[in-house]
Amino acid sequence: MTKPLKDETNICFGCSPNNPIGLKMEFEDDGDVCRAYYTARPEHMGWNDVVHGGLVATMLDEAMGRWLWVRNLITMTAEMTIRYSKPVPVGVRLTVESSGVSQKGKLIEMTARIILPDGSLAARARAKFLKVGPGNLPEKGDAE
Numbered sequence: 184m185t186k187p188l189k190d191e192t193n194i195c196f197g198c199s200p201n202n203p204i205g206l207k208m209e210f211e212d213d214g215d216v217c218r219a220y221y222t223a224r225p226e227h228m229g230w231n232d233v234v235h236g237g238l239v240a241t242m243l244d245e246a247m248g249r250w251l252w253v254r255n256l257i258t259m260t261a262e263m264t265i266r267y268s269k270p271v272p273v274g275v276r277l278t279v280e281s282s283g284v285s286q287k288g289k290l291i292e293m294t295a296r297i298i299l300p301d302g303s304l305a306a307r308a309r310a311k312f313l314k315v316g317p318g319n320l321p322e323k324g325d326a327e
């Protein structure tokens with residue numbers, strides 16, 4: 184199922200190990216959830232040890248894009264809404280998770296969240312992705 188994410192042609196800003204300025208997020212799949220444990224670095228700061236909001240959006244977008252990618256759903260982000268509930272600090276281990284919500288034709292709705300070490304929710308995203316390639320969202324419980 185999983186595409187070769189470590190391919191040297193992968194230069195994705197979010198997940199590629201080959202992009203020198205990328206986030207280099209590493210995801211694992213856990214059933215219906217795609218998850219990364221990620222510690223943002225000082226260069227990801229907006230100010231005052233808080234991760235830049237645009238990079239928070241990038242982490243969430245990446246988690247959702249990655250969830251779709253490993254399921255052979257070739258998509259692009261068409262719309263994303265983020266609730267920034269708490270500052271996301273640099274230098275702490277974050278949990279970044281995504282899951283699928285629904286599909287209607289080419290439109291796939293996704294959700295993602297960033298959880299702080301104390302278990303509290305720092306940010307959550309709701310997004311619409313549009314398919315630009317084959318594949319459909321698996322039914323819940325489908326073998327992958």
Ligand SMILES: CCCCCCCCCCCCCCCC(=O)SCCNC(=O)CCNC(=O)[C@H](O)C(C)(C)COP(=O)(O)OP(=O)(O)OC[C@H]1O[C@@H](n2cnc3c(N)ncnc32)[C@H](O)[C@@H]1OP(=O)(O)O
Pocket residue numbers: 187188190192193194195197198244245247248249252258259260261262289290311313315
């Ligand atoms: C070799 C190894 C490589 C490994 C590699 C690994 C990478 C693994 C991780 C990847 C992780 C990436 C995560 C980041 C993902 C990005 O960042 S993608 C980049 C950011 N997004 C973009 O650049 C998208 C820019 N937009 C577009 O290209 C186009 O608008 C789209 C989204 C492809 C849609 O194009 P389209 O299909 O021509 O759109 P269009 O005909 O206007 O609309 C189609 C239908 O969708 C509807 N629609 C369009 N937008 C919306 C919307 N926002 N809401 C509701 N309906 C909508 C339309 O109304 C239309 O409906 P119908 O009329 O058919 O009923």
